[in-house]
Amino acid sequence: xxxxxxxxxxxxxxxxNFKGEAQYLHGHTGKLTIEVEDTVNxxxxxxxxxxxxxxxxxxLLQNFDHALILREDDPLLPAILTxxxxxxxxxxxxxxxxxxxxxxxxxxxxxxECRLVVTKETMTVEGMIKIVYELLKDKLNIAKLTFTSxxxxxxxxxxxxxxxDRCPCCGIELGPDGVCPKCGCRxxx
Numbered sequence: 001x002x003x004x005x006x007x008x009x010x011x012x013x014x015x016x017n018f019k020g021e022a023q024y025l026h027g028h029t030g031k032l033t034i035e036v037e038d039t040v041n042x043x044x045x046x047x048x049x050x051x052x053x054x055x056x057x058x059x060l061l062q063n064f065d066h067a068l069i070l071r072e073d074d075p076l077l078p079a080i081l082t083x084x085x086x087x088x089x090x091x092x093x094x095x096x097x098x099x100x101x102x103x104x105x106x107x108x109x110x111x112x113e114c115r116l117v118v119t120k121e122t123m124t125v126e127g128m129i130k131i132v133y134e135l136l137k138d139k140l141n142i143a144k145l146t147f148t149s150x151x152x153x154x155x156x157x158x159x160x161x162x163x164x165d166r167c168p169c170c171g172i173e174l175g176p177d178g179v180c181p182k183c184g185c186r187x188x189x
């Protein structure tokens with residue numbers, strides 16, 4: 001069975017070297033759907049609490065929200081960083097409170113202090129799915145990701161990695177010591 005959570009992400013990007021309207025800087029409301037698969041946990045009668053899926057995902061994905069996403073070879077990137085430096089916001093601003101931990105993967109690097117994500121490939125809906133899976137595959141038992149942005153949409157199914165031990169009190173995955181990191185409940189033997 002699956003638990004399904006949804007997140008909205010506001011972002012700006014462009015398709016560098018694309019021959020069409022998307023070559024211009026523009027913004028979107030992206031909608032990400034995460035499907036987590038496992039057995040139904042008898043303690044709480046669910047696969048995984050949807051609000052916990054959202055919290056786990058949002059911890060990293062908030063770096064994409066209200067951010068500029070540019071490909072690493074886009075000539076706008078150095079210009080943006082120069083403007084941010086002159087404006088005094090390259091290393092953050094007091095109003096920049098909604099930021100997750102910085103990350104660097106094969107596909108993307110997040111610079112949360114300046115609301116910027118630099119990608120290896122053009123940030124399409126398909127590209128976002130690849131990035132999200134890479135970031136969350138070890139944190140959630142992902143069965144399917146769907147990302148829509150404007151009229152564009154993509155989906156990808158994955159083979160879940162198996163059953164995970166979950167807390168009988170709140171349903172989230174137990175730590176390696178068999179103790180729930182959220183409520184402290186122990187797995188019964």
